[in-house]
Amino acid sequence: MKAPKVLAHIKPAHINCTKEDIAPIVVMPGDPLRAKYIAENFLSEAELVSDTRNMFIFTGFYKDVRVTVMGSGMGMPSMSIYAFELFYFFGVEKIIRVGTCGGLIPELDVPDIIVVDSSYNEGNFAYSYNGDPTHIVYPSKKLNDVIVNTANSLNLHTYQGTVMSTEQFGFYSDNEHVLARVPKNIKLIAEEMESFALFHIANSFDKESACILTVVDSKFSEKFMSQEEREKSLNESITLALESIIK
Numbered sequence: 048m049k050a051p052k053v054l055a056h057i058k059p060a061h062i063n064c065t066k067e068d069i070a071p072i073v074v075m076p077g078d079p080l081r082a083k084y085i086a087e088n089f090l091s092e093a094e095l096v097s098d099t100r101n102m103f104i105f106t107g108f109y110k111d112v113r114v115t116v117m118g119s120g121m122g123m124p125s126m127s128i129y130a131f132e133l134f135y136f137f138g139v140e141k142i143i144r145v146g147t148c149g150g151l152i153p154e155l156d157v158p159d160i161i162v163v164d165s166s167y168n169e170g171n172f173a174y175s176y177n178g179d180p181t182h183i184v185y186p187s188k189k190l191n192d193v194i195v196n197t198a199n200s201l202n203l204h205t206y207q208g209t210v211m212s213t214e215q216f217g218f219y220s221d222n223e224h225v226l227a228r229v230p231k232n233i234k235l236i237a238e239e240m241e242s243f244a245l246f247h248i249a250n251s252f253d254k255e256s257a258c259i260l261t262v263v264d265s266k267f268s269e270k271f272m273s274q275e276e277r278e279k280s281l282n283e284s285i286t287l288a289l290e291s292i293i294k
């Protein structure tokens with residue numbers, strides 16, 4: 048499985064900085080304001096290196112390790128643009144998505160943490176990207192093992208399992224009929240909107256990727272994180288991602 052070819056004269060259309068401005072490791076929340084929050088509260092010497100389309104990108108240091116944080120936007124199309132540009136034009140080696148999700152099993156509660164071990168999408172993203180007919184993709188096992196071991200060292204309980212990358216926000220759609228079509232051998236624990244694209248693109252470049260999710264709502268609970276809470280209350284998953292990159 049290979050990444051699509053890009054014409055030789057094409058330059059990155061959505062990130063406006065030099066290759067040297069981007070670190071080999073990227074921590075990627077969906078919300079650009081969450082990227083700003085991470086840079087201001089977790090990194091030293093953080094500098095804004097690109098703000099094209101208000102998708103803020105900061106590069107700084109976490110405990111002497113150089114790291115970039117940037118938003119991905121919402122949904123697989125937005126994630127695919129930024130992940131592709133980071134791997135192809137900027138030589139990034141690994142991306143860790145730090146995001147939010149909705150719980151699909153009663154065992155998950157707000158704000159539990161998931162380390163995704165596979166991502167399912169029933170659509171044609173993979174086929175459109177590079178002709179691959181797959182509907183389930185995997186993160187880097189090596190990187191996932193580091194994250195799980197780091198969580199254990201931090202005394203953070205995490206869940207591992209398969210999530211569904213949807214093409215719409217679950218609460219704004221009648222997604223029960225979609226869930227009913229999922230093959231019986233795939234046991235979903237949560238839904239979100241970006242991990243499938245990240246994993247598939249990373250795998251096409253033979254690069255590392257992972258996804259850490261915080262449960263912010265559940266079909267089994269009336270708990271629901273507000274916009275403000277979603278922006279600033281994911282400190283445990285942010286710390287887990289950053290601690291994992293220095294192992």
